[in-house]
Amino acid sequence: MSVAGALTRIPVGGERPYQVLVGRDLLAAVPELLPDAGRVAVLYAPPLAGVAAQLVELLAAAGRRPLPLEVPDAEAGKSLAVAADCWERLGSAGFTRGDAVLGLGGGAVTDLAGFVAACWLRGVRWAAVPSSVLGMVDAAVGGKTGINTGAGKNLVGAFHPPAGVLADLSLLADLPPVELAAGLAEVVKCGFIADPTILDLIEQDPAAATDPAGGVLRELVERAVRVKAEVVSGDLREAGRREILNYGHTLAHAIERVEDYRWRHGHAVAVGLVYAAELARLAGRLDPATADRHRAILTALDLPVTYAADAWPRLLPVMRVDKKARGDTLRFVVLDGLARPGLLAGPAEDLLRDAYRAVGR
Ligand SMILES: NC(=O)c1ccc[n+]([C@@H]2O[C@H](COP(=O)([O-])OP(=O)(O)OC[C@H]3O[C@@H](n4cnc5c(N)ncnc54)[C@H](O)[C@@H]3O)[C@@H](O)[C@H]2O)c1
Ligand SMILES: O=C(O)C(=O)C[C@@H](O)[C@H](O)[C@H](O)COP(=O)(O)O
Ligand SMILES: [Zn+2]
Numbered sequence: 013m014s015v016a017g018a019l020t021r022i023p024v025g026g027e028r029p030y031q032v033l034v035g036r037d038l039l040a041a042v043p044e045l046l047p048d049a050g051r052v053a054v055l056y057a058p059p060l061a062g063v064a065a066q067l068v069e070l071l072a073a074a075g076r077r078p079l080p081l082e083v084p085d086a087e088a089g090k091s092l093a094v095a096a097d098c099w100e101r102l103g104s105a106g107f108t109r110g111d112a113v114l115g116l117g118g119g120a121v122t123d124l125a126g127f128v129a130a131c132w133l134r135g136v137r138w139a140a141v142p143s144s145v146l147g148m149v150d151a152a153v154g155g156k157t158g159i160n161t162g163a164g165k166n167l168v169g170a171f172h173p174p175a176g177v178l179a180d181l182s183l184l185a186d187l188p189p190v191e192l193a194a195g196l197a198e199v200v201k202c203g204f205i206a207d208p209t210i211l212d213l214i215e216q217d218p219a220a221a222t223d224p225a226g227g228v229l230r231e232l233v234e235r236a237v238r239v240k241a242e243v244v245s246g247d248l249r250e251a252g253r254r255e256i257l258n259y260g261h262t263l264a265h266a267i268e269r270v271e272d273y274r275w276r277h278g279h280a281v282a283v284g285l286v287y288a289a290e291l292a293r294l295a296g297r298l299d300p301a302t303a304d305r306h307r308a309i310l311t312a313l314d315l316p317v318t319y320a321a322d323a324w325p326r327l328l329p330v331m332r333v334d335k336k337a338r339g340d341t342l343r344f345v346v347l348d349g350l351a352r353p354g355l356l357a358g359p360a361e362d363l364l365r366d367a368y369r370a371v372g373r
Contacts, residue, residue, distance in 0.1 A: 022237050024153065025245030030176050032153055032237050034230070038180040042067055042114070043074035045139035045176035049112035051077040053102060055125040056116040057085035060143055063183065064116055067141070071114075079105050086120050087273035090159045092168070098128045112137040112175070118144035118191070119151030119277065123166070126157030130172035139176045144187055145195025145229075146278055148179035149202070149236035154244035154257075160273055164333045165265040171249050179233065184224035192222055193313050194278025197260075199232050200309055201285060202239040204302075205256045205345075205353045210235050211309060218312040255336055256353040259345040260284035263371075266330035267319055282315035283371050290370035292346035294363055295356055302350055321372030324365060 019035040033041065046052055052071050056064035064080055071078040081101055083089040102111075113136065115125025122140045129138035140152035158169020184192065196214070203210030213228060214221045220228040240257065247254040264284030268275055289306040292298035307317050336343040342364075344356045 020234055022234065022241050023245075024173070024241045026173065026248050028173055028175075030174060032177040032179060032241065034148070034179045034181065034234055034237065036180065036182045038178050038182075039063070039066060039141075040070060042139075042141060042178060043071055043076060045141075045178055046076070046112045046114065046137060049076055049110070049137065051079055051105060051107055051111040053079045053081050053098070053105075053107065053111070053113045053128075054116060055081045055083055055098065055113065055121055055128065057083055057089055057118075057121050059085060059186075060117050060121075063141075063143065067114065067116060083121065083124060086118065087160060087268075089124050090120050090273075092159055092161065095124060095128055095131070095159055098124075099132060102128070102132055107132065107136070109133050109136055112139070114139050114141065115152070116141045116143060117147065118142070119147045122147050122152045123157055123169075124159065126155070126172055126174065127159055127169055130157050130170035135172060137175045138172070139178070140174050141178050141180065143180075143183040145184065145192050145233065146198055147195075148181075148233055149195065150198040150240060150257075152177045152179070153237060153240050155248055164330060165268050165273070167333065167335075173248065179237070181224070181230055181233065184229070187224065189222065191276070191278075192224060193315055194276045194282075196221065196232070196313050197278040197281040197285065197310065197315055199236045200306075200313070201257075201259050201281065202236040203309075204285070204289075204306065204347060204350065205259050206239045206243075206351050207235050208350050211305070214309055214313065222313065250335075255343075255355070256345055258336060259347075259353060260288050262331050262334045262336065262342070262344050263287045263327065265334060266327040267323075269330045270323060270326050279316050282310045283317060283319050285310065286317045287367055287371050288344060288346055291344060291356065291359065291363065291367040292348070294367050295346065295359065297354070297356070298347050298349065302347065318371050318373035321369075324368050324372065327368075328361075328364065
């Protein structure tokens with residue numbers, strides 16, 4: 013592969029194995045993500061228009077036939093109307109099963125791109141060039157694709173793994189700091205469920221953790237990708253162990269829905285992590301020091317750890333449509349200790365509300 017500088021390849025296993033490439037100045041390798049594709053639809057949102065233009069040029073120079081498709085930014089793009097518009101545009105361009113989709117952007121665009129690819133002709137190849145920390149460590153990896161609906165976050169989607177993921181850390185130079193920190197909420201999640209070295213690295217130097225040019229952030233990105241890759245390699249369809257990646261997400265997705273998807277996912281996850289830790293502590297499963305460590309580390313990254321105290325009656329019904337629920341039984345990922353994730357099924361409503369007091373402001 014013709015790329016400059018150190019390149020890390022992280023394998024993701026399963027029926028259709030692929031690699032996550034992590035490094036700097038990697039864009040020249042993009043055509044190799046989709047070998048033999050004829051047309052390539054490049055989905056991107058306006059903030060990435062300049063990078064999209066570069067990719068279109070690179071793809072054309074490599075003999076592909078790129079079709080740039082601009083979509084609305086952030087969660088506004090993760091809608092059925094936007095997906096339907098993409099399908100119409102693929103149809104007008106005559107996209108066949110020999111063609112492919114490329115998602116360039118944050119997690120919202122890569123979720124949409126994967127979903128568009130999963131449904132077009134019942135599934136065509138796609139690849140991802142994530143441009144946010146969150147996209148690199150989480151959204152672009154693992155094959156969960158989807159959109160939001162009025163009923164809830166990501167309730168419509170498909171498991172459709174990418175053919176490859178290219179995480180070019182150079183793109184993070186333009187990522188607003190607030191977005192960079194939001195992505196670290198998912199990195200912290202990986203630290204608590206599987207790789208405590210992540211937590212040590214952030215605690216030692218939170219400023220280094222948020223420096224897009226630094227080596228600490230690169231190590232955090234690679235460690236989090238390895239956690240995700242290991243989990244999804246063995247359980248693509250979330251039949252069991254993959255649920256641990258949903259740590260903090262039961263409350264997080266409810267907050268996002270109640271906010272009409274105007275809250276950042278990473279911010280909602282930060283609050284959700286503190287909530288899940290408190291739930292485990294109150295249930296007698298997690299020691300107070302590890303529970304408190306959640307709030308401390310997220311606060312050190314300037315992430316929110318509270319949400320409106322009076323929102324509880326609106327949040328609980330939304331939590332009931334969480335994908336981990338079974339019938340009337342809510343199921344939460346909790347910790348039984350550091351890097352010891354487990355499940356809490358059917359907690360009493362009093363316990364759920366009492367835990368919310370820890371985040372209610
Ligand atoms: N599929 C999964 O497994 C998975 C995992 C985690 C999160 N997600 C989803 O990912 C989404 C959140 O992703 P996100 O945090 O990246 O948010 P996002 O995609 O909304 O991006 C945040 C903002 O940063 C901008 N941006 C991204 N990269 C940039 C860059 N390099 N330079 C300048 N601006 C840039 C975007 O255009 C957007 O305005 C949510 O929809 C969430 O549900 C999916
Ligand atoms: O990959 C997974 O599995 C995750 O749960 C990762 C989460 O960070 C991510 O937000 C995911 O989109 C949530 O999945 P959902 O099935 O609860 O929508
Ligand atoms: Zn998430």
